Amino acid sequence: MSGEQQTVTVDLGERSYQILIGEGLLHETGKLAQQAGISSKSACLVVSDSHVAAAGHLKKVTDSLRNSGYRVAEAVIPAGEESKTLAVAEQVFDQAFDAGLDRKSAIFALGGGVVGDLAGFVAATYMRGIAFVQLPTTVLAHDSSVGGKVAVNHPKGKNVIGAFHQPKQVVYDISALRTLPLREIRSGVAEVIKHGIIWDRSFFEWIETSIDPIIELDSRILANMLARSCAVKAAVVSKDEKEDNLRAILNFGHTLGHAIESLARYGTYTHGEAISIGMVFAAELSCELGKTDRASAERIRNLLQRAGLPTEMPANLDPAALLQSMKQDKKATGGKLTFVLMSEIGRVEIINDIDETVVLNLLRRLGRSS
């Protein structure tokens, strides 16, 4: 194990915060919370899920916080996307209230994206917003832990109910990744690859050479990868905190990815798997519209395949239904289709008002070939 620690600063003026990445950091949660200015006079709440608690991570956090003088309550939600609802949020509000959380309190989100999004939504809206600390335990959560987007799902769409709420701190203990199933590791790498495609060609090339040790969770490589990937996200978010413009490039692969997630049965695809297919589609659409060359699209498909991610269109999903879902996506406005398209690896642009016939035909063609 390497003792090496990486720090990424997310520069958002008075809402700036640090992402600390290293081995064994969960044991330091209390000390780090003090450093981030979280008051120990008010009670705090650690939100986690049943898997993370069973893996022993929750106890590390509550022990560390208590050792630093915090009064700590716990809320453990069932693991899985099904927990990301207003109903579960209401239970967490209840636990926060019962634990006596006040306006100076903090909520710690220990887990993956579901825990982060849900606990973040509660922190954003409990007493109109209290402090929030992210403790990601998955690779994918490196992405959602930067940017301040928090949300729960609506029965008719993902992340429909949400807010922007920046964490005070992100503490990323990479030893927690070692208790993850391989499929989740691979899924998280999808967003990492996306960051290379949209912003940083040399990072993409580094991933091409490092993909094997990444999947094997080499400690040094992993810390580097997470720091570089967080840095891309942080750079984009710093320039556009509320997604008026630039930030939308982060949706590369997500237009179709979200549609797949909302139409496929929960559990068929992870978020990373759905956006892997979505990225292949976005690259193909970029070719189709003459924005990029075939070689770049193939290179993306190859890297995703090497990461063990799916790259074929789901044969059982109806192209027309996927199109309809994309038009209802919350990124769509006025019923127009928006895609992030690639000009080359490391460079993308946002194209509004894409001809839906082109999209539908490509969906059909790729669906048949799969």
Add this chain to the structure above:
Amino acid sequence: MSGEQQTVTVDLGERSYQILIGEGLLHETGKLAQQAGISSKSACLVVSDSHVAAAGHLKKVTDSLRNSGYRVAEAVIPAGEESKTLAVAEQVFDQAFDAGLDRKSAIFALGGGVVGDLAGFVAATYMRGIAFVQLPTTVLAHDSSVGGKVAVNHPKGKNVIGAFHQPKQVVYDISALRTLPLREIRSGVAEVIKHGIIWDRSFFEWIETSIDPIIELDSRILANMLARSCAVKAAVVSKDEKEDNLRAILNFGHTLGHAIESLARYGTYTHGEAISIGMVFAAELSCELGKTDRASAERIRNLLQRAGLPTEMPANLDPAALLQSMKQDKKATGGKLTFVLMSEIGRVEIINDIDETVVLNLLRRLGRSS
């Protein structure tokens, strides 16, 4: 009827907006929304309640919006505080989604504080925040329509789940006030009087001379009163948007007022009635602690009585339970009691860490004398 129109600007940098006050403005909603930059390309949603819809105000608004080219959906919630829940919010999210609202859409809140708070909460969190226009139909809503505080209630406390979300515009048609029961008029005047006490002695004195025509809904007097009262709120909020400090003076009378509201059966006291009692208590506590003189406290009690508001402690509420509730209020931090106390009419200060024995004894004494 006077054609006179008043405009108050709430100065919040790029989130600044105008409050337009006058007779018959609901018929202009569409034109005014265009002026405020609300896009008619995306669908919009008017949220209202059963009373307001029955009084004919909803039709004025939807007609006006449609005449200006907006696609309009309606969500009518049951009138009353009982609607201010996450469950009702979830229904409105549903209607927003079904109506096809996207990120460029707006939600119009037509009604009193409940509609404003609930619809504002939905607007704050639907797709992480969309545009919001307030159309207040009560006197009390003049207060909640300035300041951007939106929320729903938690079973264990009022406004526990909420956000800060500034409206794009407030359109205040005073003709809507003529369909209100007298009790609601009086309740709204409680917050008006509060604004005089905390910020503007000459306004307080103007209310003393104008209280009879106010209660009789004299058009010119009413427009003046609302404009001046909104101006006080706007001045405070402009200096402290997120209640870090100064904004807390708006809670004059609310520490006890909220406790009364949460312990008394819903419907026993309106919000204005509860804070009327709370203001009398805050003034008495100010005397008790040597902050102000008896004459000022009596003058406040007299004006509230002339406005037809209750000023006696509820005999059936247990002082110890009221104290406990105040300690759990979301304004409390670390279990300490905070009160806004008065030094003179027009001037208040925030006192943290008030001795709870003093509060309890005063609650008991005033409760016995009532």
